[in-house]
Amino acid sequence: MVEVKSNLTADHQKINLAGMQGTPAEYTAAIVANSSIVALINEDVIRPLDDLVAKHGADLKKNQLITVDGKVMAVAFMANAQHLVARSDILEQIGVEAPTTYEEMLAAAKMIREQGILENPISGSYKAGWNLAQEFNNMYIGHGGEFFKPGTAEVSVNNEAGVAALEMMKALSEYMNPDFLTHDSNAAGAEWKAGNAALMNMWGSRAGAWNAEDGFPQDILDATMLGGPLTVGGGETPATTLWWDGWTVAKNISDEDAEATFIAMKNGISPAILDETTSKEAVWLIDGYEPTPAAAGVFATAASGAVPYPMLPYQGLLHTALGAELSDFMQGKESAEQALTDVEAAYTAAAKESGFLK
Amino acid sequence: MRHKTFLAFFAPTAIAMLLFIALPIISVIIQSVHTPHDQVFRIVENCGPFGCKEETTIDQDASAALKEAAPLGKFVGLDIYFDRGHLAISEVVQAWRESATFGEFRKKLGNLPFYRAMAFTLTYTFTVTPMLIILGFAIAIGANSLNKYLKGFVIFFSLLPMIVTPLIGSLILFWMIDSRGIIGTFIQWAAGDPDLSLKASTGLTWVMLIVYGIWSSAPFAFVVFYAGLQTLPSETLEAARIDGASRWQQIKYVTIPHLMPLVTFVALIQIMDNFRVFEPIVGFNAEAHATSLSWIIFNDLSGETQLLASAATTSVLTIICVAILLSPVLVRTWRDFNQKA
Numbered sequence: 001m002v003e004v005k006s007n008l009t010a011d012h013q014k015i016n017l018a019g020m021q022g023t024p025a026e027y028t029a030a031i032v033a034n035s036s037i038v039a040l041i042n043e044d045v046i047r048p049l050d051d052l053v054a055k056h057g058a059d060l061k062k063n064q065l066i067t068v069d070g071k072v073m074a075v076a077f078m079a080n081a082q083h084l085v086a087r088s089d090i091l092e093q094i095g096v097e098a099p100t101t102y103e104e105m106l107a108a109a110k111m112i113r114e115q116g117i118l119e120n121p122i123s124g125s126y127k128a129g130w131n132l133a134q135e136f137n138n139m140y141i142g143h144g145g146e147f148f149k150p151g152t153a154e155v156s157v158n159n160e161a162g163v164a165a166l167e168m169m170k171a172l173s174e175y176m177n178p179d180f181l182t183h184d185s186n187a188a189g190a191e192w193k194a195g196n197a198a199l200m201n202m203w204g205s206r207a208g209a210w211n212a213e214d215g216f217p218q219d220i221l222d223a224t225m226l227g228g229p230l231t232v233g234g235g236e237t238p239a240t241t242l243w244w245d246g247w248t249v250a251k252n253i254s255d256e257d258a259e260a261t262f263i264a265m266k267n268g269i270s271p272a273i274l275d276e277t278t279s280k281e282a283v284w285l286i287d288g289y290e291p292t293p294a295a296a297g298v299f300a301t302a303a304s305g306a307v308p309y310p311m312l313p314y315q316g317l318l319h320t321a322l323g324a325e326l327s328d329f330m331q332g333k334e335s336a337e338q339a340l341t342d343v344e345a346a347y348t349a350a351a352k353e354s355g356f357l358k
Numbered sequence: 359m360r361h362k363t364f365l366a367f368f369a370p371t372a373i374a375m376l377l378f379i380a381l382p383i384i385s386v387i388i389q390s391v392h393t394p395h396d397q398v399f400r401i402v403e404n405c406g407p408f409g410c411k412e413e414t415t416i417d418q419d420a421s422a423a424l425k426e427a428a429p430l431g432k433f434v435g436l437d438i439y440f441d442r443g444h445l446a447i448s449e450v451v452q453a454w455r456e457s458a459t460f461g462e463f464r465k466k467l468g469n470l471p472f473y474r475a476m477a478f479t480l481t482y483t484f485t486v487t488p489m490l491i492i493l494g495f496a497i498a499i500g501a502n503s504l505n506k507y508l509k510g511f512v513i514f515f516s517l518l519p520m521i522v523t524p525l526i527g528s529l530i531l532f533w534m535i536d537s538r539g540i541i542g543t544f545i546q547w548a549a550g551d552p553d554l555s556l557k558a559s560t561g562l563t564w565v566m567l568i569v570y571g572i573w574s575s576a577p578f579a580f581v582v583f584y585a586g587l588q589t590l591p592s593e594t595l596e597a598a599r600i601d602g603a604s605r606w607q608q609i610k611y612v613t614i615p616h617l618m619p620l621v622t623f624v625a626l627i628q629i630m631d632n633f634r635v636f637e638p639i640v641g642f643n644a645e646a647h648a649t650s651l652s653w654i655i656f657n658d659l660s661g662e663t664q665l666l667a668s669a670a671t672t673s674v675l676t677i678i679c680v681a682i683l684l685s686p687v688l689v690r691t692w693r694d695f696n697q698k699a
Contacts, residue, residue, distance in 0.1 A: 316662030
């Protein structure tokens with residue numbers, strides 16, 4: 001007999017590594033995304049699943065299998081991306097189409113403010129730390145930037161693309177609630193729910209979940225349209241990243257436990273969980289999933305040539321450095337060049353400590 | 359015999375101190391001078407729902423032998439202490455050379471995480487500690503002079519801020535001071551500026567955190583002083599009253615000298631407490647404006663890639679800083695003790 005226990009915590013990123021490092025591991029499975037799986041691979045605490053997939057996973061679709069160097073390391077169950085979320089009623093009122101570029105978003109925001117409809121028409125998850133860093137990543141990719149010198153762990157974000165990305169973020173923030181540096185995606189969602197914003201770059205998973213949220217004003221929900229990702233600065237690659245969420249199985253456990261874990265996790269994502277409510281809540285990669293309108297944004301993003309969030313061993317360190325060092329620029333306390341110099345210095349110190357740089 | 363009795367009483371304390379204080383400190387020191395081994399990279403093909411891509415990964419086999427031989431990692435001495443994330447020696451020297459004025463140097467220093475955190479932490483510690491002692495003392499004097507029916511109520515309500523969990527207390531206030539919250543809107547109205555936002559201004563964020571710190575810690579000072587007031591010698595007070603001392607003079611010449619040892623005690627505890635300010639920074643989402651050494655440790659450990667050596671180094675630096683801060687008070691206590699003996 002096997003007993004399945006789960007720990008549904010928002011702090012899973014902080015405990016899944018420690019939870020898998022023991023022998024035997026405290027947690028036999030962890031839910032990860034394409035960013036957080038890297039920390040588990042870096043420390044070598046998750047096991048390849050090829051034999052278990054062969055034995056029990058005949059009904060998993062090929063695109064659910066996350067392979068690293070040919071070995072299946074995770075099984076994905078949903079896709080996610082940040083994309084345009086807009087209020088169609090307000091866009092109609094000012095007489096413009098839904099923006100497809102950040103420049104159009106700025107122009108629309110200007111009109112909304114000038115016509116006195118909303119004071120701060122743009123919202124977004126710009127909270128200092130992880131969220132702010134992610135917005136920079138989006139904007140930097142949209143400007144065609146490369147985070148590292150090819151094939152090395154040497155950072156290179158202090159360049160034209162980096163400065164342009166920051167300038168665009170600053171320009172957008174002029175149309176945001178002045179508290180934007182404290183707004184994560186929860187707070188941005190609350191702004192939306194209160195009808196205080198009309199345009200934002202938002203997670204598809206969040207916008208999808210509004211459909212099931214109790215007390216979400218129906219008129220706002222009806223007027224909310226999910227658009228594709230936005231481009232910026234005339235670039236072709238959308239200023240966003242693609243994400244998958246999936247599960248992994250710990251290395252430091254017996255083969256029997258691993259097998260039981262695999263079966264339990266696979267049951268958790270079996271096509272049987274799909275019904276009318278759950279189908280609307282996410283973009284499932286599960287077999288038999290019929291896309292609902294809530295998935296429009298993520299599908300448009302995937303079809304637009306957006307790139308996945310990089311699975312590099314040192315990307316997480318750069319993300320942390322960006323999160324800590326960009327807020328001074330956003331507050332107008334220092335120049336974009338200075339902020340990016342600080343990011344590079346902070347990353348370099350951390351990467352040296354972690355053995356990624358000599 | 360006396361020694362034996364002393365040992366019997368002291369041994370449990372000594373063992374507990376060794377296990378729970380000395381050993382963790384030694385462990386943190388060891389971790390702060392070791393970093394992970396140099397990583398060996400390998401280019402592999404990663405595939406997922408969005409297609410395949412060539413990416414870098416860590417070659418686990420290449421460094422397995424190295425990890426086996428030295429599981430603690432690479433010994434780096436004090437390198438981490440001196441790097442940019444901590445004391446930033448070379449950055450400070452460079453900033454000093456390149457700055458024409460002291461103000462410019464200070465600005466550059468504020469750009470380095472350790473000094474930025476210290477600037478807030480020290481400001482916080484040295485404003486909150488005296489203010490909470492004064493406030494706690496005032497509440498204690500006030501509560502002590504009430505009649506016994508009111509006293510119970512007042513004491514209970516004065517203690518409330520201490521009963522509320524710091525993280526919850528700061529989260530509640532965080533929403534109240536939001537530009538759309540009740541306090542935020544009131545301040546906008548009072549200042550006549552509809553765009554004023556506490557959370558968007560560094561200065562106001564500091565004020566907010568300091569006010570929160572005083573609010574949440576004053577009850578501690580209050581309880582201690584209130585207990586002290588119960589031992590106030592009534593004869594001395596009576597004598598002072600007969601000599602024609604006013605209420606203020608009674609407080610100044612009788613009450614305060616009587617409570618002085620308690621003030622030292624409260625100051626000692628609160629300096630330690632305030633120096634490791636953490637919850638309000640997280641609760642108020644204030645990291646864009648204010649950081650502390652504890653927050654740096656949290657940040658190092660909460661990223662997707664944990665920086666254990668960096669966190670350990672900041673922990674050691676925190677211990678050193680607390681020791682430096684407490685030294686004047688400790689020296690004073692030691693001197694008083696020797697005088698009495």
